Amino acid sequence: MSKILLVEDDEIMPKIVARILPTSEYELDHVSNGKEAFEKLESTNYGYDLIITDIMMPYANGFEILSRVKSQPRPIPVIIVSNAGNEDMIMEGFKLGADDFLKKPIIPAELLIRVKRLLMKNK
């Protein structure tokens, strides 16, 4: 079973993601800001197979999470899910090492496929 950390301050999105990713295949943890994400990552010793993160969040944004995760000896794949349509922001995400980018609103099946693809690639 793959462990996924969802970093998202929106109230609805975690419910949607939880519904899209079947519980039989994925164990989903949710935190609602960057600070909680860091705490969760530290406490689990970065023990996640995938991180799905928003960009704009309180305390620490998605880019900070991304750069911290990618500086680890075993970098965790990261998917950015954001409504930021600004090309510069997307490029910044990829420069920092994001593995994929999905713009909100998302297509549920697309998220599932991209999660599966990334997990397969990193197995």
Place this chain on the structure above:
Amino acid sequence: MFDIPTPAFLDPVFSTFREAPLAIRLAMIFIIIAISITLLAYFSILRSRFRGHQRKKRLDYLLPKIDNLIIDEILANPEVAAGTPADRIQLNLDGFQELPLHKKWARQATTNRIIHFRRNVRGNAGQLLRSLYIQLELSKDTMKQMKSSKWARKVRALTEFIDMDIPVADVTILPLTNSRNRELRAAARHAYIKLSKNEPFKFFDVVTDPLLMWDQVELFRIITTTEDISIPNFARWITYSSNKSVVSFCLKLIVHYNQLPAVPAVIKLLDTKDHYLRADAINCLGKLRVPDVEDRLVSMFTSQPLQCQIEILKAIGRISSGRQVDFLKQEFLHSTNFDLRKAAAKSLVKNDWVASQVLQELLDTADRESLLILKHCMNPLIKY
């Protein structure tokens, strides 16, 4: 004559009041009024907090139910996963009928929740959310809000229509695009561009007031980020609109969409008497990089006000044909205005593919100020 009966226990109060000097009487009246207003204010705060608490309690109970129903009926719908088009999926509304939808606040909460979901998912699921909104007849409430006399309600209704992609008749929205209320005007223009499938820019024809700079920024964002709108040739408004702000805004859109067929209309605008508009037209031609217009710009340079002269120099730099290096060098060396010298230097740098020798010569012979300008313009890290 004004003998109002008063309770007996208040008699000493009234007799004290009657016997007191005028200043004390006035002070007593003032104190009574102040206490009454303070009590009223406290009561009103208490009332609104109590109502907020009640509302929160009701929503805390209702929202998880709505979320579960939407997730079960829309996101977990096997037909959505199978890729069946949304218009062929029959929604089961039994669960929603159990919600207290006969109450206005519950209908509004459901609408808000559907919109929130739609901002997070699209595709078949997004279409199905729209279908749910229509089948629950929530759009009727939104239509009622459109008829409200309060502008804030109209703005909310317009936003809901945009989020749910519900078409609204032009006759309903078009008058609002000229509203005196800034918020309503912006929302109506936004809605018109998003919802009018045939002529999303028709309101350019009817706009009477100037488009303020902030309105232009908002409109630009809306137009350039809205998907599936047909972009017209903006030369139409350049040629016919009597609203100068619309013409100026259309010039910016022409640049954004690189509308080269609009160039003849923009060139005609060089003859306008309004020098602000003329400067915008020159700016547009420069950004479109129209080389044929360079000679015309150079020939009109001396008769132009400063703003247009700066734009001409910048345009020559942007076009970068290499044919006007001598003109730029002359302006850099002999102009007395700092801004003109800076614009000329910047344009020379942009023409460096033919002007490298001239630039080197200028660097070797320049005085202190000229050298400073040149080095500033040659620094790739400095944009302006």
